[in-house]
Amino acid sequence: MAKEKLKVAFYWAASCGGCEIAVLDINEKILDVIQIADIVFWPVAVDVKYKDVENMPDKYIDVCFFNGGIRNSEQEHMAKLLRKKSKLLIAYGACAHLGGVPGLANVADKKEIFEKVYKTTFSTDNPSYATPKASLHVKEGEVDIPEFYDTVLPLDKVVDVDYYVPGCPPAVERTTFALDAIAKGELPTKGSVLAPVKSVCDECPRKKENKKIAKIYRTYEKAPEPERCLLEQGIICMGPATRGGCGGARCLKADMPCTGCGGPCPNAPEQGAAMISALASILGLEEEKEKYSDEDVEKLMSQVKDPIGTFYMYALAASILGRRVMKK
Amino acid sequence: MKKVMIDPITRLEGHGKVAIFLDDAGEVANAYLQIPELRGFERFCIGRKAEDMPVLTSRICGVCPVAHHFAAAKALDAAFNVEPPSAAKKLRELMYAAYFIYDHTLHFYYLGGPDFVVGPDAPPEKRNIIGVIEKVGLEVGKEVIKHRAYGQRMTEIIGGKATHPVCGLPGGMSKALNEDGRKEIEMMAESSVKFAQFTLKLFHDLVLGNSKYVDMIKSPSYTHKTYYMGLVDKNNKVNFYDGDVRVVDQSGNEFLKFAPKDYLNNVAEHVEEWTYTKMPYLKKVGWKGLVDGKDSGIYRVGPLGRLNASNGMATPLAQAEYDVMYKTLGGKPVHSTLAFHWARLIELLYATERALELSRDPEITSTDIRAKPGEPGEGVGVVEAARGTLFHHYMLDKDALIKDVNLIVATTNNYPAICMSIRDAAKGLIHGGNVDQGILNKVEMAFRAYDPCFGCATHYAVGQMPLTVEIYNSQKKLVKTLRR
Numbered sequence: 142m143a144k145e146k147l148k149v150a151f152y153w154a155a156s157c158g159g160c161e162i163a164v165l166d167i168n169e170k171i172l173d174v175i176q177i178a179d180i181v182f183w184p185v186a187v188d189v190k191y192k193d194v195e196n197m198p199d200k201y202i203d204v205c206f207f208n209g210g211i212r213n214s215e216q217e218h219m220a221k222l223l224r225k226k227s228k229l230l231i232a233y234g235a236c237a238h239l240g241g242v243p244g245l246a247n248v249a250d251k252k253e254i255f256e257k258v259y260k261t262t263f264s265t266d267n268p269s270y271a272t273p274k275a276s277l278h279v280k281e282g283e284v285d286i287p288e289f290y291d292t293v294l295p296l297d298k299v300v301d302v303d304y305y306v307p308g309c310p311p312a313v314e315r316t317t318f319a320l321d322a323i324a325k326g327e328l329p330t331k332g333s334v335l336a337p338v339k340s341v342c343d344e345c346p347r348k349k350e351n352k353k354i355a356k357i358y359r360t361y362e363k364a365p366e367p368e369r370c371l372l373e374q375g376i377i378c379m380g381p382a383t384r385g386g387c388g389g390a391r392c393l394k395a396d397m398p399c400t401g402c403g404g405p406c407p408n409a410p411e412q413g414a415a416m417i418s419a420l421a422s423i424l425g426l427e428e429e430k431e432k433y434s435d436e437d438v439e440k441l442m443s444q445v446k447d448p449i450g451t452f453y454m455y456a457l458a459a460s461i462l463g464r465r466v467m468k469k
Numbered sequence: 470m471k472k473v474m475i476d477p478i479t480r481l482e483g484h485g486k487v488a489i490f491l492d493d494a495g496e497v498a499n500a501y502l503q504i505p506e507l508r509g510f511e512r513f514c515i516g517r518k519a520e521d522m523p524v525l526t527s528r529i530c531g532v533c534p535v536a537h538h539f540a541a542a543k544a545l546d547a548a549f550n551v552e553p554p555s556a557a558k559k560l561r562e563l564m565y566a567a568y569f570i571y572d573h574t575l576h577f578y579y580l581g582g583p584d585f586v587v588g589p590d591a592p593p594e595k596r597n598i599i600g601v602i603e604k605v606g607l608e609v610g611k612e613v614i615k616h617r618a619y620g621q622r623m624t625e626i627i628g629g630k631a632t633h634p635v636c637g638l639p640g641g642m643s644k645a646l647n648e649d650g651r652k653e654i655e656m657m658a659e660s661s662v663k664f665a666q667f668t669l670k671l672f673h674d675l676v677l678g679n680s681k682y683v684d685m686i687k688s689p690s691y692t693h694k695t696y697y698m699g700l701v702d703k704n705n706k707v708n709f710y711d712g713d714v715r716v717v718d719q720s721g722n723e724f725l726k727f728a729p730k731d732y733l734n735n736v737a738e739h740v741e742e743w744t745y746t747k748m749p750y751l752k753k754v755g756w757k758g759l760v761d762g763k764d765s766g767i768y769r770v771g772p773l774g775r776l777n778a779s780n781g782m783a784t785p786l787a788q789a790e791y792d793v794m795y796k797t798l799g800g801k802p803v804h805s806t807l808a809f810h811w812a813r814l815i816e817l818l819y820a821t822e823r824a825l826e827l828s829r830d831p832e833i834t835s836t837d838i839r840a841k842p843g844e845p846g847e848g849v850g851v852v853e854a855a856r857g858t859l860f861h862h863y864m865l866d867k868d869a870l871i872k873d874v875n876l877i878v879a880t881t882n883n884y885p886a887i888c889m890s891i892r893d894a895a896k897g898l899i900h901g902g903n904v905d906q907g908i909l910n911k912v913e914m915a916f917r918a919y920d921p922c923f924g925c926a927t928h929y930a931v932g933q934m935p936l937t938v939e940i941y942n943s944q945k946k947l948v949k950t951l952r953r
Contacts, residue, residue, distance in 0.1 A: 158532045159531015161482075162531050162632050166632070172614075175599060185481070186480060187594070188597070188910065192476075213507075215505055215506075242528035245517075246509045246512065254512045262511050267739070272742065273744060281499050282470050284501055286744065289745075391629055391630050395628065395636050397629060397636065400635075454524075454525075
């Protein structure tokens with residue numbers, strides 16, 4: 142007798158759909174997956190509705206891959222519902238793991254976001270400043286949409302998470318690693334990030350010469366030499382502060398820097414701080430501080446434009462910064 | 470009044486739900502397609518580094534990241550007043566064609582197609598890619614998987630990553646294509662042309678060969694007379710990557726033709742309180758509510774919008790199929806929403822032919838792919854995303870940080886029309902309070918035809934965050950504190 146098939150669910154919250162594509166990117170392997178698993182919920186691909194999920198017994202789903210952060214009340218509800226219905230809940234991709242790019246919205250609050258989107262964007266024509274309402278009486282009756290929150294939260298700030306699959310989106314090898322571990326029942330300790338403990342730097346083929354830099358270049362200002370470390374050429378690369386397992390420093394292969402989608406390395410959980418520290422040392426501030434006046438240091442560091450976007454592109458919502466202080 | 474919900478709508482990218490109101494006789498009084506999500510990109514992109522925009526905005530949509538990536542790169546070309554070298558433009562267009570190959574394949578076989586291939590009334594558990602594979606056979610299923618993967622692989626070769634590429638820079642591309650990569654792309658493009666032809670044949674056999682489906686395509690429940698919009702080249706042929714925006718009216722006559730930078734004179738957005746997504750319309754006509762016809766500024770974009778707004782396709786095989794479509798469906802423009810599916814497959818064929826042409830272009834492996842950007846300013850970038858015209862507009866400050874952003878995203882353009890399509894399909898299909906899952910699925914087919922991406926349509930959030938940087942030396946002694 143064949144073993145009973147695994148019941149698998151996929152769901153998306155505040156995300157872009159790239160994580161769904163990352164699942165499809167396992168290509169023919171999807172045919173093997175459906176031999177051992179039934180997909181019981183996956184809005185992008187199968188016609189199962191929310192009420193069907195509500196009707197499932199608790200712990201009915203064996204594994205739920207949840208991508209996207211929590212930005213509104215529906216997403217919070219679905220996170221809690223899927224937690225209740227699933228034996229294992231996996232935060233899949235950078236948004237569920239760390240808030241991701243949409244987590245950068247924590248630089249603003251609901252009011253400011255609404256003002257920009259529904260009032261001051263160039264093409265918006267809205268003189269009475271109408272804005273979406275969570276509950277609204279229309280001619281025919283009541284219609285409702287989820288409540289938009291001030292703050293984006295990673296999945297584990299809302300419910301208990303069993304495992305994390307990092308990346309924006311996760312590399313094929315991260316997805317297949319997770320699927321294999323589940324199929325074989327060989328999962329590590331609960332709470333683990335299912336990725337190697339190495340950094341992107343450790344996996345990058347570029348040559349490092351332990352050179353210090355005096356000037357920081359933006360990517361459009363300089364075509365880098367193809368074989369050398371970008372950071373040592375003055376281009377900020379998040380490689381030293383970012384967990385690897387992304388398929389061998391893929392962005393670097395296109396001559397562009399790592400922007401940090403794998404999240405922090407296990408030994409330095411505050412990703413932005415770890416990168417600032419790495420940058421300070423390559424800027425030569427650590428050993429040669431006697432050489433630099435305060436103004437020199439200020440000048441060097443002021444070359445870093447937009448530190449939030451640079452050091453926390455994916456991890457602001459999960460960082461100790463979390464969000465900008467709310468105006469009362 | 471009774472309310473019937475479809476929540477969530479499925480087999481599309483992103484979130485949505487439909488609220489259908491039935492009167493006492495069980496007839497449809499109204500239906501609302503509500504988009505329950507918003508992310509606020511226009512706000513949180515402010516203060517970011519300009520060159521990060523192609524990487525940030527690709528996160529609007531992981532299904533069409535290439536569209537956002539290059540709309541952003543083109544907006545930056547304009548904002549830095551720099552013209553990318555010819556080889557860089559070709560490389561971008563090649564990657565762009567590859568993106569259309571995987572995206573249109575995804576829609577036909579995984580998202581919209583199951584309704585036709587497996588059948589609109591088939592049990593819900595069969596109406597998906599797995600049901601499609603059961604129907605067409607495993608061998609064909611493997612070809613589908615292979616060619617969707619080819620589209621992704623071509624994109625990855627040029628862009629670093631397929632989902633969320635990193636190659637686009639103001640003034641060009643980060644890396645040249647080498648001969649090995651070119652050969653691999655040529656092989657995949659060649660195979661994709663045959664696959665696109667096969668897919669069209671499948672469409673002819675399964676859909677056009679079935680009178681029930683043809684009647685459905687032509688039925689008034691799925692028809693709207695609107696304006697149509699798309700990018701065209703100098704000969705008014707469809708172009709995905711570059712050109713002017715052309716709009717035709719309900720009779721197919723040119724109504725507008727404008728350069729991307731002039732979009733604000735031509736398009737505006739209306740806000741409704743029952744949904745998070747805005748409703749664009751043609752400024753010259755105005756917002757008249759969710760109605761079609763000449764006096765309503767509602768227009769449609771995407772495959773059918775582009776084909777209607779153009780004079781044809783720039784490649785021979787796609788042009789032949791373009792002629793067949795208009796001949797079969799009674800001339801231009803075609804107003805039937807379900808014809809989007811056919812138009813999409815014609816574009817798939819065009820994308821494969823164009824990818825093959827570009828893979829054989831002697832200039833495609835040139836290393837002259839970066840021009841030096843000028844001073845930062847303001848710029849608009851427009852491309853055709855798989856789902857329609859995509860506008861990115863940025864204002865940069867003197868440090869090349871983003872001062873202001875406006876985005877009108879492909880599916881957003883279609884949102885007013887999709888709302889009408891859902892409402893009218895519900896009105897045409899639901900009578901006497903009789904609602905079952907097959908009927909509700911046929912209501913959903915009205916939006917699926919558009920291949921909407923409500924991920925994209927919910928992009929809509931900066932100011933400088935206070936940040937303190939404390940620099941410690943290796944003895945953990947505080948060396949410096951910086952605040953901004």
